[in-house]
Amino acid sequence: MLAYITRRLVYGLVTLLALSMVVFGLLQASGGGPLNRLRLNPRMQDLIQELTELWGLDKPVYQQYLTWLKNYVTPEEFGLQNAIPIVMVLAAVGGTFLIARYMKSHWKGGVILLMWVVAIIVSVANMNIEFNWGVSFQGGGSVWDLVFSRAGATFRLGFTALFLALLIGIPLGIYQAVRQYSFFDQLGTVGAFLMFSTPIFVVGIGLQIVLALYLEKWTGVKVFYVAGMNEPGYGDLSFWGQMKDTLQHLMLPAISIALISLAGYARFQRASMLEVLHSDYLRTAKAKGLPRRTIIVKHALRNALIPIVTLVSIDIAFIIGGAIITESIFGWPGLGSLYITAIDTVDYPLVMAIVMIIGIGIVIMNIVADIMYGVMDPRVRYE
């Protein structure tokens, strides 16, 4: 298993290198150098000077790339306490290996998961690391600071959307499979097709106009806000007021993202559940005289959730990294809308930083998906 994960990590690193080269190359190819458009602005002379020195922008492209790469992966501050996360992760890896090998209980999947959650929380809490990812051309200061000031908003939106999608999509798919060909099932199928076929910006704009703009126009009551994450006077509100304000801003973009994921989950869960419902072992369970509830919940669901776990793991990376369109529609101050502004101005340190975060997220979640699959399905062996 360790060998397998190591191999996947190496492939992941190669993919990330390729991604960085492609994007770096493309950005360099635009208009002859990243600083060209800055030269139009006389106030930017200092910044141009600084950046030219920092990245050696007068040097050949491959040297600039190597400089960027070195800066990107070399931590600026690396205190002793950063040993804690490393030790935690190593311990979790070792623990996973030992439990998977020697523990004899069907709870071992849960134990492994719990161990990793603890390890990651402790690691993040003790992380004090900073990279020199450069300076934004917009004069927004350090890219590292800019990215991390925006990351929280993206996570809030992404996880709310994921939570909604899982909460509705999976039970929906299961219900559809159990009541196959019922009216509800067919309604769900048509609905899912509709959702797949609707681009996220159509959903977003539609929700924004109907539920935020016109609902207020017609009823005079502000239910949802058109854009933003919080109102300016947020700090002065009571706890419940803050809660309400947060939800009023959060729900529409979260629903926009959730609807499309939800359709995918429901569809996938339905197919996987149907396959399980027609399996021989379910017939055995019935022939044993188990009540229908136990058959569905214990025997069918446990098997039917295996493929969906993989799907969701990979989807997390895309939800987090892919809120680009939704964030720009709803003016959500996250990484996605930052990415759009960065691209618009070819602010290449910022573009590179965000694109690489998305890439890293996808690589990590792919590996997590594989591990989860192995935890859920005892038949899987990593080779």
Place this chain on the structure above:
Amino acid sequence: MSDDRHMMDGPEDGPIVVTSEEHAVDLLEAEGMGVEPVTQWDLFSTRLRRHRLAMIATFFLIFLLVLVLVAPVMQNAGWIDPPTKSLVDGEGRILRNIAPRGASDNVFYSEFVDGVETQVSASSTALWFGSDDLGRSVFSRVIFGGRASLTVGLVAGLMVAALGTIVGSLAGYYPGGVDQSLMRFTDLVLGLPLLPVAIVVGRILPELSFLPSWLTSGAMGIALLLGFLSWGGLARIVRAEFLSLREKEFVEAARAAGASDRRIVFRHILPNAMSPIIVQTTLIIGTAIIVEAALSFLGFGVRPPTPTWGAMVAEGGRLAVRGYWWGLVFPGFALVSTVLAINFLGDGLRDALDPTQTIERK
């Protein structure tokens, strides 16, 4: 889909007299003789025709394809208005259904419904879907916008089908070094996050002056970009099909009979792998149309003034505050129904092409 079939109340009892002719027919049928041969194509078309939604979708897509193909002809004939020119009424005023952004001095505009009252040239299709804030016919723009979407869908789809099939076949038929290196490359392409990379390319495409202009400004560049980023999944599927098919008895038999590699691949393996190729390509076409629309929505796709559905939705969204619903609803509806039709067609094809699927339902 609905289960409107009911049980019969039990078999008929009592003697049934049959003539000797019927007896003979029974005998023949019981021995598998005298039965009309059923070809794969018959089965496929029967199944597809039974899929009602897929049939509707097919007709819709054919209609749309014809419509966008003849759109320039219709424009030349004066049946529809040019999509990029402002319409004027008899007094030379720009025919807007909505106030232009900024100053609205000395311009005529009316609400959508009032458009009927103004004098316009005989061909003005603005009367149907209204016009935008520059006085361009939304109807024409929706039709011409379909050209970008369908170009991107079809070109990207063809490219994915070609690249995916070639790479997947080579990897699946020649195991070892060829397979390994091709699949590593496929993994690499699959590892690139589609939307973020597409946005970067879409942004800088017009600035790549060394490329010909048809590639940098129109739908073609976006189509090729999306095609190149999306073939990985199909290559994996085709490879898996090849790996399993090359071990099958009929391939062994062909090989034993001395068939060449070329013949085995084109006569024996590829026809059996067609079903996932067709279905996957259909789905990619839908995705490509959505991604192109998203790029145009963000302003990194096909450049204005060329109309695209994505850009029209973005415009409609920005002007929605001022009641500009027709500029949002019509392109949005066109986009969703096109992708929906493609997905229904894909679903129908999947059902119809699955040779292992019995007509009997469990």
Place this chain on the structure above:
Amino acid sequence: MTEPLLSVDNLRTYFSTEEGIVRAVDGISFDLAPGERRGVVGESGSGKSVTAMSIMGLIEPPAGEIVTGEILFRGQNLLSLGEDEMQDIRGGQIAMIFQDPMTALNPVYTVGDQLVETIVLHQDVSKTEAREIAIQALDDVQIPNAKEKLFDYPHQFSGGMRQRVMIAMGLSCNPELLIADEPTTALDVTTQAQIMDLMLQLADDRGTAVLLITHDLGVVAGFCDTVQVMYAGGIVEAGTADDIFYNPQHPYTWGLLGSMARLDAVQQDRLHSIAGTPPSVIDLPPGCRFRPRCAFATDICGRILPQLREAGNEGQTVACHHADEMDLKTLAVDSSDRIVKQDEVVS
């Protein structure tokens, strides 16, 4: 004969498909005494498995439906029972073993979990006691190291071992009837006999009646007391194993026996098959279903479906209009595999 344990009367199970109504089981009746071993023989599609599924109450509407009939188990009509009562009987009093042991066990639970689950369900025992019973059950089916094997997942067992687990699961609650649906078809030839022996020995020890569904006449000859032969959804002949093997009355039974490899058959120079194919149970021909393949078919066979009636030895029943008239000993097989009278053979 004592009161039958299981009595099936005029059972009809139909499936609705897009091509029409499939009459998978079309009016069959038979009795099974306590402790009896009955073989159900027939080609695939003859309705053997559907009979078993009907008894277990595993036919799922709307696709399949038991249209008419009675299934009396210890005098109680199973078809009139509610789902709750049926659950008590399934796995408790009637257990079933399926064809493919590779897929019949849930892959994500250990063998122990799945055994204990059944035992706790039907017996009034604690989990710990159930585990003891499970270990005993695995011991009984001769699985070595039963105690440790309890924690293994199904994929860690071979096919034969998995079928042993299935038998252990089936018999762990001491059922009165065990339905085995081709239990050895998916296994190696070498393990087939072992498993069959083991299963029937254990059933004997417990006094469990067995309904053995198979297409393998050799298995029936070796292990069963009585046999019923099914063809296209109906029973064409039933009787003791000796009756069927030494005094078959139905041309189809005769054909089946002829298609079987026998070591003692000296004069047989080749195996033959029965010409033609079984009719589709969607468009059943009127009259006798075997008629298109039968050399003796006369006018009446085309008109009236023959019912089971006594013929041959005492207690032997056959569904054929001409059972008494024809002498099956004079049957032969011509060059096109058609069953004909001996004097009609053209070579």
